[in-house]
Amino acid sequence: MSPGSREIADSALVRRLNAARVLTALRAEPALSSSALVSRTDMARPTVLAAAQLLVRLGWATESGGGTGARGRPSRVFAFRADAGHVLGLDVGARTVRARLADLRGEVVARAARTVPDPRLPAAERLALVRECALGAVHEAGLAGHRLLAVCAGTSGPVDPDGAVHTRTGIPGFLGAGLRTALAEEFGPDVVVENDCNLAALAERRRGLAAGGGSDGHDGGDDPEGDDTVCLLAGERLGVGAFVGGTLLRGAHNRARDLGFLALMPDAARDLPAGASPDDGIGALARAHGARLVAELADARGRPAPGAPGAVLYGLAGGAPERVDAETVFAAVRAGDTAAPRLLDGMLAPAAHAVATLSMLLAPRLVVVSGAVAAAGDVLLEPLRRRVARLVPAVPRIAASPLRDEAVVTGAVCLALEHAEARYLTDLRPAPGC
Incomplete structure (x- = not known):
């Protein structure tokens, strides 16, 4: 490359870097005046204006008049074009x-x-x-x-x-x-x-929950807790996503985090309903255990007495096992069904073993229960914490995702x-x- 070509390339790189710096500032606010951009970027006014005008020409920003600025100069206001x-x-x-x-x-x-x-x-x-x-x-x-x-x-x-x-x-x-x-x-x-x-x-x-300073979706992860977070997707199947040291854990061929090892744990696989698997999610196991309990009560040929284990769930499902879903089971637990300990043991055992094992391997600060079942955090979190505490000496913070099924x-x-x-x-x- 000739000296002249190199100078042109260097100049283009500088312009791009300046524009990127201004763009970062604009994306953080609804709009910024040229004076505010000078302050945010710590660059000279002519440099800021040149960079902002480049963004306008490229279609990533808009410019409008904003009245009179400092020293009586017309104020120029720039905004990121989110659309x-x-x-x-x-x-x-x-x-x-x-x-x-x-x-x-x-x-x-x-x-x-x-x-x-x-x-x-x-x-x-x-x-x-x-x-x-x-x-x-x-x-x-x-x-x-x-x-x-x-x-x-x-x-x-x-x-x-x-x-x-x-x-x-x-x-x-x-x-x-x-x-x-x-x-x-x-x-x-x-x-x-x-x-x-x-x-x-x-x-x-x-x-x-792990966003820290990144709630705008662009520069998250400032919270140290977010650097070491396990996300347990726990609806239909148990699955894990994990950040370790701020890096998403993938492994070879993107196959890290497989919870198939739960099948090797007798306690995790104990007392599963027919057709269920130890890596089924909390929602799926709630449905399976609840349907089995209602079927058992229906086979007894008589509505269970008030206060009997499963009576609340039986009533909510109208005595029909096929009408039992996870939300019905959670509602029965909230209502004080005396079968709650049995139901919670069945639906939470695999998840507890998964959290305990991952806690020993990855030492996360935070475990987030995600998916639709996060809406039942009031029912699930405390029993889950107790079960994890029986398996490991140090229990990370366990919380329900505010994002739920989103x-x-x-x-x-x-x-x-x-x-x-x-x-x-x-x-x-x-x-x-x-």
């Missing part, structure tokens, strides 16, 4: 599909959801349902698919580089399904597929934002349509 592009997050589960469309601050502007009619739905039909749900959110926002800067989908199991799960998944018939390919056909190449537990952990780190899709939005930032904002490419 300059959008990202899409998806949560692909066994029973539901959720889609959230967000602007570049991570604020959700449209949402869609679909219920899977049968958890054993063939892969091709499930993929069609995922595409339909994704397009539902895009159409609700009035956007064309090509305007999305990135798409992220979360699914159960270790995700391979091709965006498919080939070894183990909690979704029947979904091994090898081309989730990334199906979405790329609709939305282009900027599609990433990630393990749902990793996304739930990322959501906690960015916008949940955890995976929130993490998908966060990861989609990271990909969009890496592709467009870091290199300061023009905003779509500009």
